[in-house]
Amino acid sequence: MSIPHYKQLHQLLKQQILTGTFQEGALLPSENELCATHHITRATVRQALDELVKEKLIYKHRGKGSVVSPRRKSLGLLSFKGFSEVVGASHTPVNTEILHKPTIQPWPEDFFYPLSEREIEVGCIYLERLRFADNHPVMLEYTYIPTIDLSGFLEYNLGKDSLFETLHVHYNLDIINVEQDIRAIVADKNTTDQLGLMTGAPVLHIYRRYGTNRTDFYIYSSLYCNTTHYALSNSFDS
């Protein structure tokens, strides 16, 4: 038995939560029940549950049990806030239009992040999307994904915000980390056209690198945001 019991139990429960065997707000089996059904002690069960708490997949109530958390929404990586609502307001719905369908191609010259040899070798999947908040274009997004073990990717439909969802479901690829460089610049012609701005308007420009649960596998994005009416909003801990 090379894989520790607590990790096995953690994986099992995680799958059951993600696949809906345990719904949001539902109670997990109690620690004592899990002890009995898996023939392990409570310390081991608690170790597994601690992992789930750390991942915010569950939270615990003394005297009640372990409750499945509401599905977290996109980490605040891509949320917009109305100019006036500022805080606590409901987020406006975001739609997405694909300007350039995912295609395999070489990396651009002078790419904005240094790439590993392996990344350069395999090339990348490139796609271009335009995001709308409240039916106004707010963000132009260029995304680059290394073509590593992603067979069949081009066939999936990325209609909505489903890029990360697709990667998660089909390739077990999760985003665990984001690094970003942010600047305010004067938009060029193509950008002003796409975002419906005047010449010379200021836009937010962001280079992003997403880290994943595969070591040395990163996803890159270059973003241009019209922040005239909506602010780009995010929050983070620690």
Place this chain on the structure above:
Amino acid sequence: MSIPHYKQLHQLLKQQILTGTFQEGALLPSENELCATHHITRATVRQALDELVKEKLIYKHRGKGSVVSPRRKSLGLLSFKGFSEVVGASHTPVNTEILHKPTIQPWPEDFFYPLSEREIEVGCIYLERLRFADNHPVMLEYTYIPTIDLSGFLEYNLGKDSLFETLHVHYNLDIINVEQDIRAIVADKNTTDQLGLMTGAPVLHIYRRYGTNRTDFYIYSSLYCNTTHYALSNSFDS
């Protein structure tokens, strides 16, 4: 004994790390040693150490021991990257000039975040700082701190980046969370003057709200950044 043993040990070790009793890179006493000196079992010791690991104050090496982590640098909340270095480069040194010393005053009208009644009642400490990277002004910062249990604060010298350091050392106040709204705007006259920019130059504008280990105690900042030569850079997990 109302406070659990593992929390007591956690607090003790945390203090000893933060006050330098255990230096960066040093080994903590082994788990068995801690068991002996504190007359508790290993499970309890490990619970305390797990907390420290979660806070990234230590990391563990099997067969070696528990090592004190390098002091983390300001959470990437305020780091700038040279335009060309982009990633992995050493950060340029940041200096700070105080434009307006901390003074107690009422909150501005139409403050950028909704305030609680208690916050409005007590007023705020207001200060204004200008940050330099490589001797160029890059960021104009307006900060508002509710005047709650901060007696003596005005006497401390905030010469450098020491605002959060001061709050931690003297008031045991830690930043645990940041929420920010980011926009690209055209700088007004005062901002261009302070940041040494041309009229009409785009600047990054950020509203920030810092959450702390005191519930319902927030610190607010409004930031204007010149990103012509340096990008505002941050990274976050999960």
Place this chain on the structure above:
DNA sequence: GAGTGGTCTAGACCACCTG
């Protein structure tokens, strides 16, 4: 009162690292 998670004890064996 019965069940839940929170804390804790007193052991054990293992894989890993260093002298």
Place this chain on the structure above:
DNA sequence: AGGTGGTCTAGACCACTCG
């Protein structure tokens, strides 16, 4: 070989929640 952290057992008592 001896010490370190990683995993695990088999108990125990407590505070809390709910019917």
